[in-house]
Structure formats: structure tokens, C-alpha cells
Amino acid sequence: MNEGIEQLKEALSFSPENIPLRLHLAELMVKGFMLDDAAAQYQEILNINYGNDKARKGLANVFYKQKKFSAAILVYEALMADNKIVGEELVPFVKCLIKENSHNEAIEIYKKVLQQVPGFKDEEIDSTLRMPTMGNKRRMDEDGDDDFEDDIDDMFGGNEFEDGGSDFLMEKPDLKFEDVGGMKKVKNEISLKIIQPLKNPDLYKAFGKKTGGGILLYGPPGCGKTYLAKATAGEIDAKFINIGLHDILDMWMGNSEKNLHEVFAQARNNAPCVLFFDEVDAIGASRSDLKGSSMRHVINQFLAEMDGVEHSNDGVLILAATNAPWSVDSAFRRPGRFDRVVFVAPPDTEGRVEVLKRHLKGKPTEEIDLAAVAKVTEEYSGADLKAVIDIATEYKLEDSLAKGSIEKITTKDLIKAAKQHKNTTAEWFSTARNYALYANETGLYNDILDYMKIKK
Amino acid sequence: MIDRDSLLRRAEFLRRQKRFKEAEREVGVVLQSDPEDVEALIILGHCKIDTRQLDEAVTILKQCLQFDSSKDYVFYLLAFTHYQKNDSKSALQYLKEALSIFPYNSGYFALAAHIYLESKDYQAALDAADAGLAMEADNVSCLNARSSALFRLNKKEEARETIHEALAVDPENYITHTNYGWHHLEKGRHKEAATHFKEALRINPNYAYAKQGYKSALKSRLIFYRWMLQSNLWLAQQNKRLRLGMIFGIWLLVAGINTAGEHSHLQYVCYTVMLLYFVVVVFSWIGSSVANLYLMTTPHGRYILTHQEKWSARMVGALLLCSIIAFVAVLFINQDYLFIPGVLAGMSIIFNEIDFPIRPFQVKGRMLFSQIILATGILCCLAACINFQVASAIAMVYAIMFVVFIWSGSIRKSM
Numbered sequence: 001m002n003e004g005i006e007q008l009k010e011a012l013s014f015s016p017e018n019i020p021l022r023l024h025l026a027e028l029m030v031k032g033f034m035l036d037d038a039a040a041q042y043q044e045i046l047n048i049n050y051g052n053d054k055a056r057k058g059l060a061n062v063f064y065k066q067k068k069f070s071a072a073i074l075v076y077e078a079l080m081a082d083n084k085i086v087g088e089e090l091v092p093f094v095k096c097l098i099k100e101n102s103h104n105e106a107i108e109i110y111k112k113v114l115q116q117v118p119g120f121k122d123e124e125i126d127s128t129l130r131m132p133t134m135g136n137k138r139r140m141d142e143d144g145d146d147d148f149e150d151d152i153d154d155m156f157g158g159n160e161f162e163d164g165g166s167d168f169l170m171e172k173p174d175l176k177f178e179d180v181g182g183m184k185k186v187k188n189e190i191s192l193k194i195i196q197p198l199k200n201p202d203l204y205k206a207f208g209k210k211t212g213g214g215i216l217l218y219g220p221p222g223c224g225k226t227y228l229a230k231a232t233a234g235e236i237d238a239k240f241i242n243i244g245l246h247d248i249l250d251m252w253m254g255n256s257e258k259n260l261h262e263v264f265a266q267a268r269n270n271a272p273c274v275l276f277f278d279e280v281d282a283i284g285a286s287r288s289d290l291k292g293s294s295m296r297h298v299i300n301q302f303l304a305e306m307d308g309v310e311h312s313n314d315g316v317l318i319l320a321a322t323n324a325p326w327s328v329d330s331a332f333r334r335p336g337r338f339d340r341v342v343f344v345a346p347p348d349t350e351g352r353v354e355v356l357k358r359h360l361k362g363k364p365t366e367e368i369d370l371a372a373v374a375k376v377t378e379e380y381s382g383a384d385l386k387a388v389i390d391i392a393t394e395y396k397l398e399d400s401l402a403k404g405s406i407e408k409i410t411t412k413d414l415i416k417a418a419k420q421h422k423n424t425t426a427e428w429f430s431t432a433r434n435y436a437l438y439a440n441e442t443g444l445y446n447d448i449l450d451y452m453k454i455k456k
Numbered sequence: 457m458i459d460r461d462s463l464l465r466r467a468e469f470l471r472r473q474k475r476f477k478e479a480e481r482e483v484g485v486v487l488q489s490d491p492e493d494v495e496a497l498i499i500l501g502h503c504k505i506d507t508r509q510l511d512e513a514v515t516i517l518k519q520c521l522q523f524d525s526s527k528d529y530v531f532y533l534l535a536f537t538h539y540q541k542n543d544s545k546s547a548l549q550y551l552k553e554a555l556s557i558f559p560y561n562s563g564y565f566a567l568a569a570h571i572y573l574e575s576k577d578y579q580a581a582l583d584a585a586d587a588g589l590a591m592e593a594d595n596v597s598c599l600n601a602r603s604s605a606l607f608r609l610n611k612k613e614e615a616r617e618t619i620h621e622a623l624a625v626d627p628e629n630y631i632t633h634t635n636y637g638w639h640h641l642e643k644g645r646h647k648e649a650a651t652h653f654k655e656a657l658r659i660n661p662n663y664a665y666a667k668q669g670y671k672s673a674l675k676s677r678l679i680f681y682r683w684m685l686q687s688n689l690w691l692a693q694q695n696k697r698l699r700l701g702m703i704f705g706i707w708l709l710v711a712g713i714n715t716a717g718e719h720s721h722l723q724y725v726c727y728t729v730m731l732l733y734f735v736v737v738v739f740s741w742i743g744s745s746v747a748n749l750y751l752m753t754t755p756h757g758r759y760i761l762t763h764q765e766k767w768s769a770r771m772v773g774a775l776l777l778c779s780i781i782a783f784v785a786v787l788f789i790n791q792d793y794l795f796i797p798g799v800l801a802g803m804s805i806i807f808n809e810i811d812f813p814i815r816p817f818q819v820k821g822r823m824l825f826s827q828i829i830l831a832t833g834i835l836c837c838l839a840a841c842i843n844f845q846v847a848s849a850i851a852m853v854y855a856i857m858f859v860v861f862i863w864s865g866s867i868r869k870s871m
Contacts, residue, residue, distance in 0.1 A: 245475075245478065249466050249469065249470070281473070282473055282475075324474075326661075327473075431661075431662055433759075434657070434661030434662050434667075435661045437661065437759055437760075438654070438657035438658055438661040439657070439658045439659075439661050441658070454759060455755075
């Protein structure tokens with residue numbers, strides 16, 4: 001090999017500008033573990049042709065091998081910014097980040113690798129980044145792509161991860177209430193029930209008002225219930241544990257009581273902490289639906305944990321969300337449990353403007369009359385609005401490809417897209433309306449009646 | 457390695473929680489590795505039944521049979537799917553297969569009883585329900601079928617006992633409540649009916665059959681509607697031949713009386729009979745819409761009506777009003793135009809049948825026919841402003857089409 005290197009060096013001395021030749025030389029040097037020399041060659045190439053991708057990748061790789069992690073990271077970041085690096089090439093980058101203890105970034109990048117190379121496995125990375133969740137790791141292999149992000153979220157703990165046997169995903173959201181457009185009433189309600197008691201504990205004590213208990217958020221899908229829960233955690237600067245449908249399922253299937261206890265234990269250990277149960281109806285399916293099944297155990301366990309019978313739930317705020325409040329057992333709504341049931345309606349006009357603005361950010365647009373778009377998207381959920389923008393973007397992409405120049409999104413496009421994408425909340429409301437009309441003995445669904453402007 | 461059993465358990469759990477999309481996804485994973493996994497296919501088929509994609513369900517379940525024809529449950533599901541598709545014959549065949557493999561499931565007998573009820577074989581329904589109850593004495597579905605069969609067989613006391621039994625087993629069974637409600641309606645006790653329908657809707661607000669019953673119960677406050685409903689419900693229990701016979705028989709009878717008494721001193725009696733018959737026929741068509749018009753004035757009724765029903769009621773009401781005004785006007789101005797109120801009144805009957813929102817001439821079959829008649833009616837009214845001859849000629853065409861429409865409609869309804 002050394003011979004080959006010598007020959008190449010000689011050849012290069014005659015044509016120093018020959019980049020492919022120099023690249024070849026550098027590669028040979030890497031193979032021969034002449035890392036310093038290889039680095040010099042790559043630098044040389046970059047001097048001649050600044051921004052040569054192969055040279056940059058090679059250089060980063062050499063830095064990685066030389067354990068100059070921070071230098072490698074710099075090069076990788078530049079490559080990332082130019083979108084020049086994909087798939088498995090990113091793996092050394094992840095490893096560098098791990099070595100530099102930047103776990104958060106490492107997770108971000110690793111997610112990308114997994115997205116681009118499904119089924120990718122690396123013992124070293126996995127052992128550092130992956131936290132065992134209650135579910136096993138099987139999800140990776142089976143779930144469809146659409147759920148991918150959620151699952152990844154489930155699988156990793158954030159940088160706030162603390163020791164103590166806790167193995168649920170936990171994060172510390174930066175979201176604040178201001179980031180949530182509209183929803184004044186809901187925010188107010190959460191603030192009274194959750195935030196104020198934390199900020200003014202004495203006041204609440206003076207009135208003899210017990211703090212604690214939880215809030216059950218309900219409403220049509222895609223209207224930001226999860227987002228709101230996260231913002232609540234951000235608002236009080238608390239940690240956030242998100243228990244989704246899959247975790248709940250695993251509770252049913254596995255040794256459920258123990259798992260459920262662990263969730264609460266982890267939340268208590270990490271107080272202040274917001275414990276959020278998404279699709280809680282999967283746990284709290286009403287008794288008549290579960291007749292004769294063993295699932296009563298889990299419900300009872302859940303209620304006992306919520307009541308804080310054995311351990312105090314101080315500093316643990318329990319939020320839950322559901323699309324089907326009618327199938328949540330009424331035992332969940334007793335005082336001290338989810339005694340506040342809050343309707344999260346589709347965003348109002350103001351909220352829609354806000355959502356549209358957020359999703360349009362960074363896209364080529366003309367001056368857009370957001371109010372006009374908001375007007376034609378009555379009852380659209382946040383997810384629907386995103387779909388509308390996606391459709392409009394697709395139109396324009398097609399146009400741009402046909403014309404060869406960037407066509408900007410206009411108000412008209414958005415309105416046209418809104419006509420094409422009907423709101424998905426309609427189906428939910430047609431079910432909810434029946435419950436509000438015929439099964440509303442306790443006035444639980446009065447908010448729905450108000451929202452739908454039904455007077456009885 | 458994919459853990460098939462736990463995936464299927466999850467899928468079944470999700471299905472029971474009505475999260476069909478997620479359930480189908482779990483099943484999909486199993487089917488990806490083994491497309492012939494019968495248990496997975498069964499769950500998938502079950503999801504399709506629950507989401508009312510019945511044709512897909514049949515395809516999937518038949519596929520199951522190809523791989524394994526010893527599963528009684530597959531036959532049962534197939535029978536159930538065909539029952540949902542109103543194909544009682546195939547449903548019974550599949551059910552027999554299921555029962556020949558495993559004759560000890562009371563649920564199978566409950567389905568058999570319901571199929572027999574549907575095909576109006578009440579004695580067989582009763583026997584099947586009893587057979588099911590012999591296996592499981594508190595199977596509510598069997599009890600429901602039994603009470604319905606007993607009512608039809610006119611054993612009212614036993615029927616009522618069975619209903620009480622069913623409610624004792626499960627007081628929160630919306631189907632029992634709904635059945636009870638319909639039974640009350642049949643007997644004209646609309647207040648009791650309304651309480652039971654209300655209860656059924658409280659438990660399951662999305663149960664269409666209970667909703668329909670509640671609507672009828674509310675409308676039954678109007679006496680003419682109550683009679684109409686009772687006679688309709690009675691007719692619905694009779695077999696096809698009798699129903700057709702009734703319609704033609706009464707018409708022939710009335711026509712006969714009319715011709716017989718035409719020139720006698722009983723002429724006025726004949727006219728009265730004719731008029732009564734006419735009123736009854738008209739009300740059998742638009743009675744429901746007129747009652748809906750009344751419902752729209754009550755707070756409860758307003759919300760229970762569908763978009764379609766509301767618009768039908770409005771149009772029928774408006775046209776009837778126009779017809780009366782036209783009648784009065786014509787009487788005073790020019791009696792030659794008496795056909796105009798008739799045309800208008802006829803249009804109200806047709807509006808009762810038409811789908812809203814109206815998409816002019818973009819529909820097929822009977823809907824298109826009704827739209828053509830309506831257009832002719834409007835044309836006739838417009839022509840009446842210009843030329844009497846033309847208008848009466850159009851009215852003639854209109855009348856012919858109208859008669860065809862009414863008779864074909866009557867026959868269709870009783871089939």
C-alpha cells in the first residue's frame with residue numbers, strides 16, 4: 001500500500017490540481033492509518049476546491065478517527081447545513097456528539113438516520129441513547145412510517161433524564177402558554193386549577209382549597225390537546241411525561257399494575273412534573289364496555305394512584321386527554337380525580353390565524369390575508385389547517401416545477417385548498433352532538449352545546 | 457422478532473375500544489409476515505364489520521375459510537355480515553354451518569332468532585331464542601329476540617315478562633329499551649314509548665333505531681300521525697302478498713263503491729268515501745313531513761330531525777300553503793284553473809321523496825323521475841300565466857306522470 005501512496009504522491013507532484021487523484025490518495029492514507037497525512041491531503045483539496053463534499057466528508061471521518069470530536073462536529077454541521085450528508089454517513093456524527101455529551105443533538109441526528117435507513121442498528125449508539133420503555137423495542141420494526149416520530153419520541157429520554165430507576169420518556173418543554181394561539185378559556189381554566197396553586201400556595205391554603213386532582217381535556221382530534229398539556233408543563237417549568245396509547249396498551253398487556261405504579265413513582269420523584277395521559281379512554285373505558293374483563297384492575301390501580309392513597313402526589317399534575325369522554329368511566333370524574341373536564345374546541349378565528357401563520361413560516365408566500373383564510377376554515381382543527389397548507393404547497397410545487405421558477409403561495413391557493421380539504425372535526429361533532437343532546441344529565445357536555453349553538 | 461400473540465391481543469383490545477384504524481395496523485403487521493394467519497384475518501374482518509364495510513368483510517372472511525374451514529366463528533361472522541346486508545337466506549346458511557361445528561354458543565342462536573324475525577318467521581325465531589336461552593339463561597340478545605317474537609305471535613303477557621327479565625339482567629341495554637319503545641308505539645302508547653327511547657338514547661345516543669323511534673314517539677302526539685304510524689307498523693308485520701292485496705283491494709273497493717253509487721241517491725255518501733280515501737292516501741305520503749313540520753316547532757324535535765327531513769317538511773308545508781291560497785284565488789277568479797292547486801298539492805307529495813340538496817338532473821332512476829315531474833309542475837304553473845290551453849295540456853302530462861309515480865311508489869313500498 002505504501003508503494004501505491006508513494007506513486008500517487010509522485011503523480012500529484014506533476015498535477016497538483018488533480019482532485020480525484022488526491023482524493024484517492026487520501027483514502028488510501030486513511031486505510032493505512034496515516035491519519036495526519038490524510039487530513040493534510042483533504043485540507044489541500046479544500047484549499048484548491050473549497051466545499052468539495054467528498055473531501056469534507058473524508059476530513060470529518062479522519063477527525064473522528066483521530067478523536068478530534070469537536071473539529072469533526074464542526075465539519076459535519078457544515079455538511080448538514082448544506083444537506084450534503086444523509087443516511088449512514090451520519091453515524092460517526094452521532095457518535096461524535098455522544099462523545100461530546102451533546103445527547104440532545106445526537107438524538108435528533110440519530111432519528112434522521114433511523115428515518116432514512118429503517119432498521120438501522122448500532123450497539124454503541126443504542127446502548128447510550130435508547131432508554132428502555134415499558135414497551136419493548138419491537139415498535140421500531142413494525143409500525144408504519146407515519147407514527148415514526150411519535151415512537152421515537154417515546155423511545156428516547158430527553159437530556160433532563162434523571163437516575164433512579166425511572167424508565168419513561170421525560171422531557172422539559174420550552175413551550176409556554178403564549179405559544180398556544182387562542183384557547184383563552186381553556187388556558188384560564190388550567191391556570192386556575194394548576195398554575196396558580198403552585199405559584200400562590202398560601203392563598204389556596206387560606207381558602208382551604210385543596211390543590212391537586214387533574215384536568216381532563218376533551219375535544220375533536222387534532223385540536224392541540226397534547227400541545228396544550230406540554231405548554232402547561234412549560235409554563236410552570238415542570239417536567240413532562242407523556243403516556244400515549246401504546247404505553248397504555250402495554251400496560252394492559254403486560255404486568256399492568258406494576259407499570260402504572262412506576263409511572264406515578266417516576267412523576268413523584270421528579271416533581272414538579274406534569275403527567276399526561278393521552279387517549280385516556282383506553283384506560284378508563286367505562287364499566288359497561290368492559291363487562292366481565294380483568295381490566296377493572298388497571299382502572300382501580302389508576303384511581304388509587306391518582307388519589308394518592310399510599311404516596312402523596314404533591315407537585316404531580318395530572319392531565320389527560322380524550323376524544324371520547326363518554327367512554328371514560330364516571331369514576332374518573334369524581335372530586336379529587338379529573339374533577340375539571342375541559343372542552344378543547346377547534347381553534348377560533350384568532351387561533352386559526354395563529355396556526356396558519358406558524359405553519360406558513362419559511363414557505364414562499366405572497367402577502368396573505370390570513371383573516372380571509374381563517375374565515376373559510378370555520379371548525380377546522382389545527383391538523384386540518386396544516387393539511388390545507390400542505391395541499392396549497394403541493395399546487396405551488398407543481399406550478400414551480402412546470403414553470404421552472406418559484407411560485408409563491410397566495411391567499412387564493414389557501415382558500416382553494418380549504419375547499420378541497422373538508423374539516424375532519426365534523427364527524428366528531430356529529431357523535432358528540434348526540435351525547436350532548438341525549439346523555440347530558442350532569443351538564444357535562446354543556447360546552448359542546450354552547451359551541452354548536454344549540455339551545456335546549 | 458415479532459410477537460404475534462401479543463400483537464393480536466392488542467389488535468383485539470383496540471377493536472373493542474373502537475379504535476379500528478390502530479387495530480387494523482396491528483393486524484397488518486402480523487399479516488405482513490404471514491398473510492394466511494387466520495386469527496389475524498378474523499380480527500380484520502371483524503373490524504370491517506364494525507366499520508360497516510360489509511363487502512370487504514365478506515371477502516376477508518371467505519379467505520379465512522379457504523385457509524381453515526373448521527372455525528365456527530368465521531361462519532358466524534359471515535352469517536352476521538349477511539344479516540346486516542339483509543340477505544337472510546345466506547345468513548341462515550352460514551349460521552347452520554357454524555352451528556354444525558359448534559352447537560353450544562347461545563350467541564349463534566340469538567343471531568338465528570334475529571334472522572328469523574327479519575324474515576317474519578316468528579315461531580322459528582321463538583324456538584331459536586329459547587334454544588339459546590337453554591344454554592345461557594341470561595343472554596340479553598336472546599331475550600330481546602324472544603320478546604319481539606312473542607309480541608308478533610300475540611303472546612303479550614309473556615312478551616312483557618321477557619322484557620322485564622331482560623332489563624333485570626341488564627338494565628342498561630339500549631336495544632331492550634328500544635324494542636320496548638317500539639312495542640309501545642305499535643299499541644299507540646306514545647308517552648311510554650318516548651320514555652324508553654329516551655333511556656335508550658341516554659345509554660347510546662348514536663343508536664339510529666332508537667332515534668327514529670323517539671322521533672315517531674314525539675310526532676305521535678298528533679293523532680292523525682299516531683293512526684298512520686300504527687297502521688304502517690301493522691302493515692309492516694304482514695307478508696308481502698297481503699300488503700299488496702290491501703293496497704289494490706281498497707282502491708278497487710272505493711272505485712267500485714263510487715261507480716255503483718254514481719247515479720243513485722247515495723251519491724253524497726260515495727263522494728264522502730272517495731274524499732276520505734283520498735285524504736288517507738295523501739296523508740300516507742306526506743303525513744310524516746307534516747308531522748315533522750310540527751316537530752320543528754318543539755325544542756326537542758328541532759334537533760332530532762335530519763337536514764333532509766327539515767327541508768322536506770319545509771317544502772311540503774310551503775307547497776300545501778300555496779295550494780290552498782291558489783285554490784281560494786281560483787275559486788274567486790277563474791274556476792277553469794282549478795287544476796293549478798292540484799298540481800301544487802301533488803308537488804308537495806313529490807318533495808316528500810326527493811333528496812336534499814337538490815342536484816337538478818344529476819341523479820338517476822326514481823330521483824330523476826321525481827325531478828322531471830317537479831319541473832313539469834313548475835312549467836305548468838308558469839304556462840298558466842300565459843295560455844290556458846298550453847297549461848292544461850302540460851297539466852295532463854303532469855297528471856299521468858304523477859299517477860305512475862304514486863302507484864309505482866306504493867307498490868315499491870309494499871314489496
